Amino acid sequence: MQWFDALVQGILLGGMYAQYALGMALMFGVMRIVNISHGDLVILLSLIGISMATAWGLAPVSVLIILVPLAVLMGWLLQKLVLNRVVGSDPLPSLIATFGLSIALQNLMLQIWSANSRSLPGHGIESQSIEIAGIYVGVLPLIVLAVATGLTWGLDLVLKHTRFGRALRAASADVEAASMTGINPRAVYALATAVAVGILGFAAVFQSLRSTVAPADGPAQLIYAFEAVIIGGMGAVWGAFLGSMVLGIAQAIGFRIDPGFGVLAGHLVFLFVLATRPQGLFGKATT
Amino acid sequence: MTAVLSTHGLIARYGDFQALYGVDTELHPGEAVALIGANGAGKSTFLRSIMGLLPVAKEMVRLDGEPVGGTATDRMVQKGIAIVPEGRRLFTGMSVEDNLRVAIDQAARIGAKGGWTLARLHKLFPILAEKARSQVQSLSGGQQQMVAIGRALLCQPRVLLCDEISLGLAPKVIREIYAALPEIRAAGTAMIVVEQDVGLAQSASDRLYCMLEGRVTLTGKSGDVTREQIGKAYFGAGHAVV
Numbered sequence: 234m235q236w237f238d239a240l241v242q243g244i245l246l247g248g249m250y251a252q253y254a255l256g257m258a259l260m261f262g263v264m265r266i267v268n269i270s271h272g273d274l275v276i277l278l279s280l281i282g283i284s285m286a287t288a289w290g291l292a293p294v295s296v297l298i299i300l301v302p303l304a305v306l307m308g309w310l311l312q313k314l315v316l317n318r319v320v321g322s323d324p325l326p327s328l329i330a331t332f333g334l335s336i337a338l339q340n341l342m343l344q345i346w347s348a349n350s351r352s353l354p355g356h357g358i359e360s361q362s363i364e365i366a367g368i369y370v371g372v373l374p375l376i377v378l379a380v381a382t383g384l385t386w387g388l389d390l391v392l393k394h395t396r397f398g399r400a401l402r403a404a405s406a407d408v409e410a411a412s413m414t415g416i417n418p419r420a421v422y423a424l425a426t427a428v429a430v431g432i433l434g435f436a437a438v439f440q441s442l443r444s445t446v447a448p449a450d451g452p453a454q455l456i457y458a459f460e461a462v463i464i465g466g467m468g469a470v471w472g473a474f475l476g477s478m479v480l481g482i483a484q485a486i487g488f489r490i491d492p493g494f495g496v497l498a499g500h501l502v503f504l505f506v507l508a509t510r511p512q513g514l515f516g517k518a519t520t
Numbered sequence: 521m522t523a524v525l526s527t528h529g530l531i532a533r534y535g536d537f538q539a540l541y542g543v544d545t546e547l548h549p550g551e552a553v554a555l556i557g558a559n560g561a562g563k564s565t566f567l568r569s570i571m572g573l574l575p576v577a578k579e580m581v582r583l584d585g586e587p588v589g590g591t592a593t594d595r596m597v598q599k600g601i602a603i604v605p606e607g608r609r610l611f612t613g614m615s616v617e618d619n620l621r622v623a624i625d626q627a628a629r630i631g632a633k634g635g636w637t638l639a640r641l642h643k644l645f646p647i648l649a650e651k652a653r654s655q656v657q658s659l660s661g662g663q664q665q666m667v668a669i670g671r672a673l674l675c676q677p678r679v680l681l682c683d684e685i686s687l688g689l690a691p692k693v694i695r696e697i698y699a700a701l702p703e704i705r706a707a708g709t710a711m712i713v714v715e716q717d718v719g720l721a722q723s724a725s726d727r728l729y730c731m732l733e734g735r736v737t738l739t740g741k742s743g744d745v746t747r748e749q750i751g752k753a754y755f756g757a758g759h760a761v762v
Binding site: 396399400402403406407409410411412413414415416417418468 | 571593594597598603605609610611612614619621622623625626627628629630632671672
């Protein structure tokens with residue numbers, strides 16, 4: 234029973250990681266842009282959300298409604314002003330640019346919000362739980378998982394069946410050939426990054442409801458997102474979702490073995506996948 | 521008759537290496553022009569310069585008399601030029617239909633008008649209908665070339681640039697693909713066909729240009745130029761013509 238409980242909690246934790254990983258799956262898995270500031274953007278959005286909630290007494294839903302469009306705008310600007318200048322076949326320039334942005338954001342946040350940990354007041358929802366077959370399941374983690382599933386499903390459909398999705402997949406496969414077909418890759422990439430960071434708007438609200446956030450927390454979120462995408466397989470949206478589940482379950486089971494072992498267990502599973510199946514559990518092998 | 525597409529002293533370079541030394545060409549509406557020359561003569565560079573894939577001065581390329589040199593590639597497509605690139609450059613990981621749909625999407629986005637539809641393309645290359653759901657990388661070379669041609673046509677071009685569409689294909693498949701060109705021309709599309717096979721180039725075009733080391737060395741009506749003239753222009757003076 235204890236292990237079944239760990240499994241359920243792991244899946245629920247995976248729902249949180251999936252929200253970080255989806256944006257990463259789009260940027261790193263599809264566009265091949267390494268965004269080191271991914272985690273810092275989640276933290277920045279969380280802190281903005283918390284400040285709005287405290288200043289105006291907003292409920293989490295209202296914060297979400299304001300934060301997601303703001304995140305979309307941030308993503309669009311990030312691509313327009315920074316990433317479009319460094320995209321190309323070489324991944325190094327985007328890595329360096331976003332690494333610099335990551336450090337700048339962390340220090341900016343430290344300046345504005347100080348190093349204190351904060352969280353978003355959830356008015357009781359964060360502590361509610363329901364009992365299913367002898368296991369207590371938190372209401373908030375269930376919502377997180379449901380939202381993550383919905384976002385994955387929606388993103389997958391957008392990529393497969395819309396003009397924007399096809400243009401993005403084409404630009405990712407061969408950016409020059411895409412422009413020869415009339416696609417403006419920069420416009421498509423700007424929209425894709427807007428979507429990716431927009432999803433982080435959801436992650437920010439749920440992360441700050443679930444636990445506390447502080448300006449230096451970004452890099453850890455970045456690592457989880459990277460691990461989930463690589464475990465799942467590059468370029469596969471559902472792969473990133475399932476990779477997040479694997480990571481969540483590994484951590485939850487690790488925590489049951491020893492409270493200090495949880496995060497390490499996740500890293501070990503990641504390393505094991507990387508060593509034995511580098512294309513990811515659900516990715517296609519490329520030559 | 522004014523040229524639909526013309527180049528004027530076109531110069532292109534890759535860094536310090538100059539690849540084109542003042543190329544003057546023109547293409548009239550509905551015309552098919554062949555561009556022949558040995559490897560490294562600058563044929564692909566010429567097409568890439570027109571498409572805005574290499575930096576060139578504005579006055580060097582004119583479309584309907586308007587200077588367009590160095591315009592971004594996607595803008596050139598919007599202006600009515602499409603290319604079947606060397607090596608096909610299909611979108612791997614996507615189905616045949618999705619590859620073609622990308623072009624249809626973009627043509628619809630910019631409101632490009634032209635007669636090419638998926639149905640008409642399927643009539644031209646029936647195999648594309650059969651393979652619609654297959655991933656492009658699973659197709660044979662000839663089938664992939666048909667997808668590349670189809671993708672370019674669905675951009676609804678007034679000018680189609682074909683870069684070595686026979687490269688690496690079996691003779692039977694080459695004949696099949698070249699048999700489609702008259703139908704494309706019948707739709708009013710002007711064409712520049714880059715081709716290594718001189719005989720094929722002559723039969724598929726009205727006029728031809730021969731290039732050598734970044735310069736045009738011969739031009740004339742495809743039916744009029746002799747093998748001897750081509751041999752001289754192709755290899756340069758002093759080489760024996762086989």
